Amino acid sequence: MIRQLFLHQNWVFRKKGDIEWLPATVPGSVHTDLLSNGKIPDPFFRQQFLASQWVENEDWEYSCRFTVDEEMLERDQIELVFEGLDTFANVSLNNIPVLHTCNMYRQWKAEVKQHLKVGENILLIHFQSPVKTGEKYLRLAQLTYPANNEKSETKVSPFVRRVPYTFGWDWCPRLVGCGIWRPVYLNGWNTATIEHVHIVPASVTEERALIKAEIILKGAYRGRCFLSVWLNDTVLAGSEVTMRKGEQTEEIEFVIERPKRWWPNGLGRAHLYEISVVLEDETRRVQKKTIKTGIRTVELVQEPDAKGVSFYFRVNGIPVFMKGANWVPPDFFPHRVTRQQYKQLIDSCREANMNMLRVWGGAYYEDDYFYELCDEAGILVWQDFMFACAMYPADREFLQNVKEEIKDNVIRLRNHPCIAIWCGNNEVLEGFHYWGWQEEIGKPFVKKAFDEYKKLFHETIPSVLEKYDPERPYRPSSPSSFMLGPPELTSGDFHYWEIIKKDIPLSSYTSNVGRFMSEYGFKSYPALETIKQYALPEDYDPRSEVMEAHQGWPGGRELVERHLLEEFRPPKDFESFVYLSQLMQSLALKTAIEAHRKAKPSCMGSLYWQLDDCWPCASWSGIDYYGNYKAIQYHLKNYFAPVLIIPSADKKKIEITIVSDLPHTISATLQVQLIDFDGIIKKSFRSQLRSGSGVSRSCFQQPILEWTRDIDLRYTVLHIALTEKLRLLSEKLFFLVPVSQLELPDPKIRAEFEPVASGTRIILNTSGFAKNVFIACSLPQTRFSDNFFDMLPGEEKEVLAFHSLVSEAPESAFRILTVRDTYCS
Incomplete structure (x- = not known):
């Protein structure tokens, strides 16, 4: 043993x-x-x-x-x-x-x-x-x-x-x-040891899956051994092996009858098989190595079409729109990340209807447990190799070092069904073409620098993948075009960051939609409870040195302030600024995600930057360093829902688009109501509709004047609901003027708090319209079943607060904030 x-x-x-x-x-x-x-x-x-x-x-x-x-x-x-x-x-x-x-x-x-x-x-x-x-x-x-x-x-x-x-x-x-x-x-052993096992589906049908187990053995000396492959307690195949000193590779084929497929989150169960390889010598069992894996096919489809060249993932033969985020390590220091943190983050992704995470190339290859959780949750992984935002050498020593790095990590990770694609680097190609690097390198050396780039990402890394994991797709750089050149909107994947420039409006998200949006984002400040962990009250100013040090990006604060003041009224204090920055972030990502999903099937992926933080700061994350959800993390469950209502309006018309990621056609009832802030219905519409599998379609277009004549839009909201057999598929509140122009009433929210086994039950009632009700809790690591939500007049809402570190929270630990509360007067 x-x-x-x-x-x-x-x-x-x-x-x-x-x-x-x-x-x-x-x-x-x-x-x-x-x-x-x-x-x-x-x-x-x-x-x-x-x-x-x-x-x-x-x-x-x-x-x-x-x-x-x-x-x-x-x-x-x-x-x-x-x-x-x-x-x-x-x-x-x-x-x-x-x-x-x-x-x-x-x-x-x-x-x-x-x-x-x-x-x-x-x-x-x-x-x-x-x-x-x-x-x-x-x-x-x-x-x-x-x-x-x-x-x-x-x-x-x-x-x-x-x-x-x-x-x-x-x-x-x-x-x-x-x-x-x-x-x-x-590691001490006798006779031989199993170094690695690679489980490779050779062919898969509904009736049977033919699987090949590639087994790397390391022998201490020459001798005879026996290898067998087990599924749970059943032996599937075996063979006798003549061992020699050093490494050798053996192959065993076996069959799984009526295989159950591994499916991404939202499309079915992520079924996993537990396959064991047993090594025995002539007298005893030497070793047992167990692999959890899934049976699925993942293809990256790039085919010419009317708009250029497609870029989408086909899983088990079905085109899948990818919804998710870019992953950064949950702690600056990797050893401090706990299994509980990993689980909470992956659970948060699953609950937000995500089906893909991009492990960003500026960090490290994640812990095995991260990939195990993604396997179980049906979260596919876009796996960058660890190269980001820099040019790299390509001398013999460096390339050999990288070869061993890629080999080690590909062998470690290749059995995980969650791994959908390998990618050579993050933004290196884009940097070479657009960030002034060629001037920095110097004109006489530009060709040599790009030759080194190609040697690393187009030759060295692919050669390792061809040997150790040839089945998975590989892209040399993200973003890049179909021809592996600079990124473009008509092919490949795209990172959209023009929003950071002055005078670029939020609407630019809707006119810059590529075939697969693998990065985009908007910055916000973390919860006040998080800020209290790294700052003193004297630092509670966005312009303070401490706030700027924990924001980091030149122009980041100005970006947030500029757009915030375009969408909301000036905040009255620092807490209001923090709260509104999160609403601003959510509004920005809503604009982007809706544009991406509306463009389906031309666009087939939307991965925002970034899920989480490695240290406490103002960033593009949806979950801060201490695990507190920002507004966007609560709202993503709607933005990434299987069925999404996307309303829009211009000077001529109101339009409603329905996007469905469900694998079947829906027959539903669409109800549209224009409601004032006192709860009076001013206008109403109702119709039946059918929406096909995996499509985006316009289902409502009406002249805006028919809905708004003689109505003061500063006091109204459009309520849209889509139901199927009394089951709510999607719901949306939509304003026909900017939030800054709304004349929001004092909602007079009444709250009741009740301790329950899982935390605290909160019952909210409001007599007037309440915009983005935020329940804050002073207790660390408190999450809510919902937050930052709108409430219609007369509505009652139940929210559960989950406390990680305490069993019960006093009423005094909670406070409630709405957009109306941020006004200066």
């Missing part, structure tokens, strides 16, 4: 040259170890990250003492395994060098049996400064490699295979460190 000995205890660390050793946590990082030992202040509070910049220029040493018994040393082979070392490290065991590392994304192994002894052993790791090491590579470089986001005059990040955002990004600080960021252990 395989025996693992995890080495996560008794670690100490020190700055190279210091005498004193301090306690360390493994997995961990040097910054969090320094923080827990009181050597640096909390970098997330105010601007204290500035006090930690010195860490990046130092070398660090980590050491641990561990005990090995005789039984372990009797194993034929013993390997020291690091799942992640950040980044440049020299490893010695009992004063004998065993390993040198240069890439935090790789798994590192060393055979160490001959260096171990019974009793106490000492492991020592010397981490070299990633910045100083990067500077050595920079001095040797023959080209300039632009790296826009790196917050330093000396751009070393292109040479260092570690998390790009830690060098500074437009929403987070620069904190470059080192550490043992993933598990470390000894």
